Amino acid sequence: MTNPAEDVFGELIGQDAVVAQLRAAAADAPAARAGQPSTAMTHAWLITGPPGSGRSTAALALATALVCPTGGCGTCEECMLVRHSSHADVEHVIPEGVDYLRAEADALMHSAALAPTRSLWHVFVLEDADRLTEVVGNSMLKSIEEPTPGTVWILCAPSAQDVLPTIRSRCRHVTLATPSTTAVAAGLVSSLGVDPAMASFAARASQGHIGRARALATDEAARLRRQDVLRIPLQLGDLGSCLALAADLVETVNADAAAMCDPLDAREDAALRAVYGDGAQGKGLGTVERRAKGAFKDMQERHKRRRRRVVRDQLDRAIVDLIGFYRDVLVIQLGAHTELVNAEMRPQIERVASASQPPETLLRVDALERTRNLLAANVPALLAFESLTVTLKDPSLASSGAVRRDRVTG
Amino acid sequence: MKFRLERDVIADAVAWTARTLPTRPSMPMLAGLLIEATDQQLMLSSFDFEVSGRVLVNADVMEPGRVLVSGRLLADISRLLPAAPVTISVEGSRVEVTCGRSSFTLPTLPVDDYPSLPDMPGSSGTVPGSVFAHAVAQVAIAAGRDDTLPTLTGVRVEILDNTITLAATDRYRLAVREFPWTPANTSLDVQALVPARTLADTAKSLAGCDEVHLALAASGASDGLMGFEGDGRRTTTRLLDGEFPKYRALLPSESATTATVDTAALVEAVKRVSLVAERNTPVRLMFADGEVELRAGTGDEAQANESLECSVDGAAIEIAFNPQYLQDGLSALDDATTHLSFTTATRPAVLTGGSQASSPSYRYLLMPVRLSS
Ligand SMILES: [Zn+2]
Numbered sequence: 193m194t195n196p197a198e199d200v201f202g203e204l205i206g207q208d209a210v211v212a213q214l215r216a217a218a219a220d221a222p223a224a225r226a227g228q229p230s231t232a233m234t235h236a237w238l239i240t241g242p243p244g245s246g247r248s249t250a251a252l253a254l255a256t257a258l259v260c261p262t263g264g265c266g267t268c269e270e271c272m273l274v275r276h277s278s279h280a281d282v283e284h285v286i287p288e289g290v291d292y293l294r295a296e297a298d299a300l301m302h303s304a305a306l307a308p309t310r311s312l313w314h315v316f317v318l319e320d321a322d323r324l325t326e327v328v329g330n331s332m333l334k335s336i337e338e339p340t341p342g343t344v345w346i347l348c349a350p351s352a353q354d355v356l357p358t359i360r361s362r363c364r365h366v367t368l369a370t371p372s373t374t375a376v377a378a379g380l381v382s383s384l385g386v387d388p389a390m391a392s393f394a395a396r397a398s399q400g401h402i403g404r405a406r407a408l409a410t411d412e413a414a415r416l417r418r419q420d421v422l423r424i425p426l427q428l429g430d431l432g433s434c435l436a437l438a439a440d441l442v443e444t445v446n447a448d449a450a451a452m453c454d455p456l457d458a459r460e461d462a463a464l465r466a467v468y469g470d471g472a473q474g475k476g477l478g479t480v481e482r483r484a485k486g487a488f489k490d491m492q493e494r495h496k497r498r499r500r501r502v503v504r505d506q507l508d509r510a511i512v513d514l515i516g517f518y519r520d521v522l523v524i525q526l527g528a529h530t531e532l533v534n535a536e537m538r539p540q541i542e543r544v545a546s547a548s549q550p551p552e553t554l555l556r557v558d559a560l561e562r563t564r565n566l567l568a569a570n571v572p573a574l575l576a577f578e579s580l581t582v583t584l585k586d587p588s589l590a591s592s593g594a595v596r597r598d599r600v601t602g
Numbered sequence: 603m604k605f606r607l608e609r610d611v612i613a614d615a616v617a618w619t620a621r622t623l624p625t626r627p628s629m630p631m632l633a634g635l636l637i638e639a640t641d642q643q644l645m646l647s648s649f650d651f652e653v654s655g656r657v658l659v660n661a662d663v664m665e666p667g668r669v670l671v672s673g674r675l676l677a678d679i680s681r682l683l684p685a686a687p688v689t690i691s692v693e694g695s696r697v698e699v700t701c702g703r704s705s706f707t708l709p710t711l712p713v714d715d716y717p718s719l720p721d722m723p724g725s726s727g728t729v730p731g732s733v734f735a736h737a738v739a740q741v742a743i744a745a746g747r748d749d750t751l752p753t754l755t756g757v758r759v760e761i762l763d764n765t766i767t768l769a770a771t772d773r774y775r776l777a778v779r780e781f782p783w784t785p786a787n788t789s790l791d792v793q794a795l796v797p798a799r800t801l802a803d804t805a806k807s808l809a810g811c812d813e814v815h816l817a818l819a820a821s822g823a824s825d826g827l828m829g830f831e832g833d834g835r836r837t838t839t840r841l842l843d844g845e846f847p848k849y850r851a852l853l854p855s856e857s858a859t860t861a862t863v864d865t866a867a868l869v870e871a872v873k874r875v876s877l878v879a880e881r882n883t884p885v886r887l888m889f890a891d892g893e894v895e896l897r898a899g900t901g902d903e904a905q906a907n908e909s910l911e912c913s914v915d916g917a918a919i920e921i922a923f924n925p926q927y928l929q930d931g932l933s934a935l936d937d938a939t940t941h942l943s944f945t946t947a948t949r950p951a952v953l954t955g956g957s958q959a960s961s962p963s964y965r966y967l968l969m970p971v972r973l974s975s
Binding site: 273276277278280298299301302303304305306307308309310314331334335340341342343460463464466467468469470471472473474475476477478483484486487490 | 625626627630631633634671672674676678679699704706707708711715717720750752753755797825841843844
């Protein structure tokens with residue numbers, strides 16, 4: 193038997209109950225495949241949890257455990273193939289667009305009807321199952337409800353409410369908790385060898401988002417960006433300064449997204465060019481662009497969507513950081529004995545706390561939540577943040593709604 | 603790596619292997635074509651996790667080796683080669699192709715992560731390539747194309763001792779074909795559901811082989827593949843999983859009316875009649891008194907009459923069909939005369955070849971369209 197501490201489930205942080213459930217499913221899977229009744233194993237899963245809690249890590253761990261002869265050892269050939277995304281029986285699907293496309297669903301229906309070829313199961317991990325619209329999702333219901341005998345669906349979404357009820361009701365629901373600060377810090381120390389004090393800071397500041405904690409613990413630039421964001425509440429002045437702070441933030445985020453996406457785009461572009469024979473020489477050969485026409489177009493679309501997503505994630509992160517700041521302000525204002533997310537900024541937080549009242553702080557948090565919804569509704573980022581900084585400066589404006597409407601429609 | 607071979611040999615091998623390259627690969631390297639040179643043999647492979655293709659040809663190998671190159675590019679190059687011996691060699695990270703006065707240079711791709719192709723499944727036997735291709739073409743025409751009903755997109759393959767039965771249905775028609783084969787060992791009883799499009803492409807590409815090996819794992823094994831091999835060309839495809847309809851129960855055991863008609867004449871008549879009618883209008887056939895009368899359309903609007911000589915046995919019957927499905931069946935029969943048998947105007951008709959009326963190896967069952975009047 194595999195040493196549980198080193199198997200594929202070991203990568204999940206602070207999710208002991210879920211890990212036990214998924215391990216039991218994997219252990220029971222061969223018997224279930226042989227037709228014996230099983231309570232632990234089933235053919236459709238929905239894994240939900242807040243961003244950064246490890247949904248896709250959990251889904252891929254279960255997928256690996258189902259195709260590994262020893263339940264997810266993490267080291268055998270099957271496990272390595274899944275890790276390199278080249279296992280014939282594990283398909284990891286990330287929707288390309290804002291929603292799943294009909295063509296993606298049709299291709300999935302075809303693949304899902306195919307038998308496994310090297311394992312007992314043919315596993316489909318679907319990220320962002322909340323992006324299955326009614327028409328597309330319903331075309332997949334039959335396969336999810338009663339898949340071909342060797343097929344397993346593992347769907348991931350932020351919460352069950354976000355998923356079509358028809359799909360949700362056909363899946364076994366597994367909920368990941370927001371991992372505790374202690375668990376995240378311990379995970380950073382053991383997996384990345386981060387200094388305990390840094391690990392503790394990153395775990396706290398990330399508010400349970402593991403990917404974010406990793407970035408804060410290891411990337412100086414990420415820490416500096418976060419500091420810039422948290423300085424916004426301290427620098428809000430006249431209207432001009434509010435608008436300038438919003439512009440600075442959006443500009444920095446766009447630049448960061450470019451810094452992150454440009455090299456990735458370039459690398460993928462080069463790989464695709466190579467595959468279609470860029471640099472080939474000889475009389476009569478067409479250009480690589482012509483050979484790979486469809487593939488280049490697909491890739492460029494993918495790059496655009498990725499960049500949009502990175503920008504949106506970064507903006508969302510800024511909002512989460514600001515919500516954490518005002519939560520700390522409220523903790524001080526109410527005299528609660530709770531650990532501060534931003535303990536290292538206690539003096540500044542106390543200053544903001546004494547200069548305002550709890551109802552104002554709540555209005556500020558509301559404004560942040562509203563900005564989040566505006567971004568989700570694809571309102572241009574600059575407009576949304578201008579409205580935000582102005583409201584953070586004077587939250588009484590928000591109750592009238594005047595600023596928000598003017599800025600958004602103007 | 604360095605080897606030499608004839609232009610036609612490499613061009614055919616590349617064309618055959620590139621046939622199954624994915625047009626929108628899920629991973630870029632799957633658009634690659636793997637070249638392996640060993641001991642006077644050259645092997646070309648492609649794989650997209652669903653279908654694998656591998657061809658083995660003799661070559662004058664001066665230096666063995668293994669490289670991955672762009673499949674589309676190699677296919678383009680092999681079409682441009684003049685009729686002369688071809689030399690292919692690897693120089694660093696580039697592949698040089700020289701042929702007469704032409705020369706081409708291709709970049710190589712990282713080969714380490716290229717997935718290994720599946721092995722051929724266990725049990726096997728042989729059938730002449732032309733027989734196999736004809737049988738598959740006759741049946742695949744009736745397979746469904748709707749991926750939301752995946753089991754209907756497959757061809758059911760049943761092997762019982764010396765006989766293979768193929769069946770496919772899209773719910774509107776059912777095609778069943780039996781043919782003998784030579785199993786490597788007797789007392790075989792295996793079934794599989796093979797994606798129809800892949801099966802049809804593969805069978806067609808192996809039609810020229812004297813012998814095609816078919817390989818299917820014994821029932822109960824979990825490798826989920828079917829393999830095909832002839833003249834050094836090998837394809838594996840993933841099988842569809844799931845229940846194929848119990849089609850034998852659909853084949854009527856008796857009939858009230860039978861008719862025999864010249865196939866080509868009926869095909870032409872159906873074409874003409876359905877051409878002048880609106881698209882997708884059913885074609886109505888009235889079998890009685892030594893002739894069949896064709897009309898397109900339903901009710902009083904029916905138009906474009908035409909009559910053909912036809913021997914009719916039993917009660918007169920009027921029945922309507924989707925003209926395309928009827929034509930598909932008539933062409934798939936591949937027989938100078940067509941034998942049709944009916945029970946009622948609302949029950950399926952069965953088309954068989956007139957020359958094998960007593961024990962047909964191919965049956966095409968066609969659901970009638972209900973007439974409104
Ligand atoms: Zn393993």
